[in-house]
Amino acid sequence: MLGPAKPRRKFILVSATLSLVACTGWSVGNQFGFAAEIPKLVADIDAQFDAAWEEASVVPSKSATDGEWCRRLYLDLLGRIPTLEELQSFLATRSRDKRTNLVDRLLSEEYAEEFAEHWSMVWLNLLIGRDTNSGNRRWIDRDGLREYLQESFSANKPYDVLAEELITATGNNRPGEEEFNGAVNFLTGKLSDNAVDATVSTSRIFLGMRVECTQCHNHPFNDWKQSQFWQLNAYFRQARPLRRYREGELNSVYLMDEDFLGEGGNSPDDAEVYFEMRNGRLQVAYPVFVDGQALENHSGRISQVNRRQELAKLIVSSEYLSQAVVNRLWRHFLGRGFVTPVDDMGPHNPPVLPDIFASLNEAFVRQSYDLKFLMRTIVLGKPYSLSSIAHRRNAEDDPDTGSPPLFSRFYARPMDAEQLYASLLVATHADRAIQRSDRRDDAQRDWLARFTREFDSNDDQPPTVFEGTIPQTLMLMNGGLMRQATSLREGSFLYQVAKRNNLDAMEMIDRLYLAALARRATKPEKQIAEALYREHNGKMEKVLQDMWWAILNSNEFLFIH
Template structure:
């Protein structure tokens, strides 16, 4: 090290007499006192910034090369001991700070598996060195703690291929603040729209859309929101605003629509045209009832000239029994009404009862807060109280916590089981405090000849506790992010949880349900994924989600009313085809996003078109796929097309991604072949009917696709049928060709 560098960078430790006490005071070569460097608020954030305590380095469970840090620095006491006392004290040298192994390895002056992480001339190096030179002081209770951080600007509209430098300020408990931009960790949730580098420079790409950048310093997180508009210049933006003026005047002025148009104006995106009536009746019938619209329904709807016919259609669909059956299937997935894993013959009665309870609750439009409370607080036997079936599958602390958090609060807290959540406020105390709510859930009786008892009674035990795995502290029941419940010795903590969860002030409960239903109807949640709400994954339209949530609460948690509002929104009524003004949009709902039919709806749709019900083993004849009591009813078709195993509360378990097996199933399925050839089926009836060829084609299109054939389609199909000598085989080919098209397989 040169003499000049020593003059400018080395600290001199002077012993200053203060009465009878000697105090170490750090002075720079210029004679100015150096600010105290605190381990928790100065050193740990640098280790996080450099990636030292990340999961791929020393922060993983086993550490790296004998050196282990807490993941992302959430346990500074543990980190201090690892740095200062472990490894024979070689990592920190108070007498010769520059020779500390911590600095030697980080600057690659000593071989380091992680490569060079620091430059000797950097501010981070100086801070680490200052801390060592000041005596490598440990974290103390009276050290200033980090109150919050702020990122500036908080939001910005960026033109494509432009940039914005962020500035992060940290505020401490002693009233001080400082710029921590260089020590902050950044991450974009949509790097393809707006990427961010290690210095906090955000660069917008040529893609349009919304992105959020997380800024994390210490335990605090702030978020920068960026919008890259579709209209790239002033003239295009003015043209888009003019089009939006016309469209908004033509739309109804509901609060939802006003907020949709507000975002479209901000983004300079023009929505697609409103979908035609044939498209809308098919779409709404599938989404509300999980059922195809019949040709009679389509014909009557197309002839209806009333201006409010879409609202009337929604009300009619919500009153149909299929609505309750279809959404009961959805909730059976979320609540893991599972039959696999143990004796089907012994457990089928239970899954059937729970499935029926779900269906009855939805059919009666039971208020959502009551619905959830009855599940969480269920006691007794499955025969007397079917919601108690939930406790048969959800049995252990992790299952309680993660199922409740994902299903009803829309958050993922799995990380907090082992360490502080890296991008949220959830700690291990939050995780195990929620687990403690269920620590007194007891079980007795039941048929225990299998992996899980099939008929047991749920009751409240006298005692039960949960211990913090790191501190050994017994944790009292508490909600996520909340204080301990005030409980008497005979009180059921589950009742307190249900009361807290369904409170109008709960920031997650109503929002989660509103977001879940928005995703069901629009193909994507305002928060996406729908059960991953966090500060670093904000809603694409926060005002809209707030409005839906508040309306839901004000209605008394009326699920049907929430469905009605969403189904009548401008976005839900749009055509799915993009145009030049919204091509690439996947966040603002400026068009309807097509999605493949779920496995059960697809199979039922084929059965409906071909008038050949699926025969399911072990259930009554005529049972539809959306009415099955559990996922353990054998049906190869359903498994191929993504029926979930119901192992978690995450809707992501239901797979709709394309696969080779699905194409082969459409071509070679014995079930589809049976439906096409059964003597009592639709294909056989058409083959022996006296209808003209054109009438047959028109009826087939209406039945399968909910629309009449286009002129060119009619001509082609008529010519095809006329050219075939075997009329029955030709009709089967026509029917198969339609149910194998994307138009049939997708809701669009």
């Protein structure tokens, strides 16, 4: 399968660079000279923020402490808190460029595997949802898609290539099978029911647009028409998932494109889609992109035109592609997007700070959709460096109360389930007992499934609102993971702290706070530890267990701030 010329060429360039990367350990950015561009771009965007704050008579919060900043960076880039060693090494660094250096390090080969693992989870949830029990699960191979995403993120595949591959993928969905292509799993579960889900997800994820309301009627708020939904839908009608059986059992799904004869059955050279309007009348639709560009060839024959490939070409050359992902990534790091909700962009819902948004978009496209470039630009900027504590002069900058975000402080937000699980493991070494990596995967899957029951990824929900429930809180307080975390068996984090005989009691307490919260204990916290020490008649292990339990169940641990 050959894709359109433009992105293909770019990917070959990048692939060539990657072989260099493997030898030198340099980032792609350095190869292209991106590194030189970033400080200028960051300074330029920071200046625009300063101006915006001044205009809004808002004074930004103070800088976050090094500990806070380091903690959020690990959480957002790698999906976990830093280990005690990683944190201490950062805090001990005196260099003026220490923050830039840490960003470079986390994006380098040293952390490539973890980086790819984290971002493949983020995209896995976005592309097929968290719900592993949904009705269409038999059509999807989660591990297959995960494998594809991991490879893509460790190669820092340009985003337009990633998008194109996911939209046009053909092949077998299951790892190990002939013609395996994990990317097909984005669509294999979305093609029943006339590919309505494929239409909805593709437009939400890659265009940042909601077309689904117009499936049944014209959009009440913007100019979307019902016909536009079905015109977009018509691009997916050649896609066909085939079930492959082995010994009577469903083994895998093979996604291919085949001739679409049209719903009227008149002629495959005029392959149309019909939809029912509200007044009950049937209307016909042919492929037309969201910007009005129509596919001139109405043929449903693959030999004439491959509709998914035509759609992918339109998507990767449209401005929506970069806008949607820049907005989504900005929200990933800053808690709010320029446009909220992230998948409802358009003239009816304009971005806040449009000039800044445009600068980022322009730079991202200029740098050939390099995701690491975009991430680096965002995390090195001033908004990401600010404290999450509001003060008198920026108290009104609070999107929770409905005001448009100005990013004059870092909006504290709860970790997602995956970040929480990974962070609990970092802070407790609770997984060290599990030797085999497949068992570790099972343990993770099991915990996440129980923690996220009834809790699917939902783009509508601003991530700053705490969604915890009683069952989740009970699971954290009393569940098996917390029992392991507070155990003193050999190898646990607590055991390591308790058995280091060169530490005094308060140094031990400080180590707990640093490991989990990236700060030392406050005076009242030390007083409570002292009181516990008396309660436990000097048994320090008991004090450590109580304090550790309290720290790991606190909002300060559960939030990115």
